[in-house]
Amino acid sequence: MPQPSHQPLQGTRAPRGRRTRWTAALLALLTVVGYVVFVDWTGSHGLDCFVEANGTRLGLQQPQAANAATIGAVASSRDLPERALTIALATAMQESKLHNIKGGDRDSLGLFQQRPSQGWGTAQQIMDPVYSASEFFDELVKIPGYSRLPLTAAAQRVQHSGFPQAYAKHEADASMLAAALYGRAPSLSCRVPSGGSAGDPAAVRQRLAREFGAQVLERQGTTDGTPADVPGAAAPSTTPKDTDGPTVTVPGDAVADPTDEDATQHGWALAQWAVAHAPQLRIAEVAYRGRVWRAKESGSGWVKDPSRPGHSYGDVRITVEH
Template sequence: MPRTSSSPRRSRLFRTAAAFAVLVALAGYLALQYLSGHKGAPRCTVGPAGGGEGRTYELSPEQAANAATISAVGTTRGLPERAVTIALATALQESALRNIDHGDRDSLGLFQQRPSQGWGTPAEIMDPVYSAGKFYEHLAEVPGYSRLPLTVAAQKVQKSGFPQAYAKHEPDSALLAAALTGRSPASLTCSPAPTTAEGPGDAAEVRSDLVHAFGKDLLPSTGSAGASAAGAVSVPVPAEADDAAGRGWELAHWAVARSGTLRIDEVSYGGRVWTADTGWRTAREGDGRADTTSVRMRLAQ
């Protein structure tokens, strides 16, 4: 009897020990995969102007590209930085700034807009420029939205079941909006993901994306603006603009945020040069990249 009774106990102990060993091994494997998968992972960082001390926020190149589009659509409509902050906080809550093709019921896209509720067709909503435009269209109809608490303004548009959830994204969205609208120079940098596309960057694609996000008036003609030497795009910054420097930095940050998608290797404006390897640095004296009349983008070859 003693031999019979101890055998089941030993068997249970063995199974428990084996299960524990498997869990430990699995945990170790997942930890290793996490560390190896995140080591050197592409990322974007937004912080104080010129890389000074202060609050920073990190996001993926995909998120940065979508945020840059949201900002471009807002400023093109003549809306203030506060509108961009509200839009970014909303998209962070609704989709984590990812253009997802699923959601609650028929919700889609950056703002989780529903075709059945009149926001547009699924194809339209999945276009970040369209979906951002629809958000701003509704936001602009909210009286005094720029003076309202962010949660209230966003809820007037979204009619979410959890309106207070937008609040936690306000500090990061404000930091991101300051960079993307151009108020905070040289404050967004990215190390974009390696592209799977073959061949050099396409200047025509860059110009097309610029016009799609900022409107056709950005590049009045291919011959006079936006077309440069092969493998490069130059976007003029009108000197008569109310805030020419801000406009220049808005375009420069858009290019950095979209660099992984569009295969942009270098961005220069106002005496500063960005590359994925070095981030922003001061241009060397006399190298031709110190002017403030245009934002220059050198494409991958």
């Protein structure tokens, strides 16, 4: 009598194999979808900071935004026109993609790929973004009428690049970023992680003074932006508020009228600088003129501050993790 076979029937193997393949494919699809959602919520694709203007969006990695904000602060400390910042940003975009890189062509270093052998300073100095930006502007302002020159011509006079026309392709992005960093178009926001170690308000003040100049912390009027020589106004003080616990309060408005866009440019420049440097300085919240950015909700960008009406304060309030 024939013995029963212990081999599985051929007719039952194919459906089981198809089910396995379908299951594997479904798991792969869910993995991809999950990753896309994760990237959308966390910015893990690397573009954590954004500037938007006139329907155009410029994405930056957070270190790029921080370096750009530092260049902007140095330009502001020297009272340079926005055009100077645009030229500097376009140059750094081409030379280093706004990364403070440790190497390049021959002995080139840093944001602007400056060379110690060409008199730009020591390697350690050039790797300091504040120093390298200052050196760039030192050379730029020596060029007669630089602000009226084509960007490529002005940048080339400083850089002496082998590819001077390459700077031109960055002009539009650099111009949009400069407008944001100078506070003329307050549109820079970053998505950063919140929580973790506590921040240090003293470190924030020190960084502000180093990049914008010590005068940035000096109070020239009252906290609502009213000049101190207005009858009834409080006497001026040049001492920043150091008793606010985890919050650093910096004078923002340049003049009394908060509805004047020029009055709030300086404040927005400070506020967006703080957002760009939030991870390094452990900044949890930045508030100015009725808008607030919070690290724990940074995916939402700048939102209305329900706790304070829009024109009730002219200070920029930077609160660190605590």
